[in-house]
Amino acid sequence: MTSLHLQKKLKHEQIQYVEFLSADITRAKKFYAASFGWKFTDYGPDYTAFGGDYIDGGFTSGEPIKGSILIVLYSEDIEVTKRKITAAGGLIVKDIFDFPGGRRFHFTDLDGYELAVWSE
Structure with missing residues (x-):
């Protein structure tokens, strides 16, 4: 974990850190910076961390x-x-649909991970 965790109050029993495996960390950083504006801190060639107001995470080398x-x-x-x-470069795998509480779609990133985005 990074020193970013010391700067914010952690919420009990809430997701606090997400770690992804990436076949190409440089490519992952470029994708997430372009898509969501994430900022990264590199810790050697095989790990990079990102921090946000509500969750932190990282990418480590691997399949x-x-x-x-x-x-x-x-x-x-x-x-x-x-x-x-x-x-x-992301691929939409489930287009925007309505669900109780909002709208959502699913996409895959450049490593093939499926993620979703929702809005009220």
Whole structure:
């Protein structure tokens, strides 16, 4: 974990850190920076961390395992977020649909991980 964790109050029993395997960390950083504006701190060639207001995480070298966990990100403007993802090379695998509480879509990143984005 990074020193970023010391800067914010942790919430009891809430997701606090997510770690991805990536076949190409440089490519993952470029994709997530373009799609969501994430900032990264490198810790050698095989690990990079990202920090946010609500969750921290990292990418470590390795072959991704598809389908193990669905990470859901929030967007204030789901259409703009979808366009940013596709422009960065992401693939929409389930287009925007309504569900009780909002709208959501699923995409795969450049390593093949499936994630979702929702909006109210």
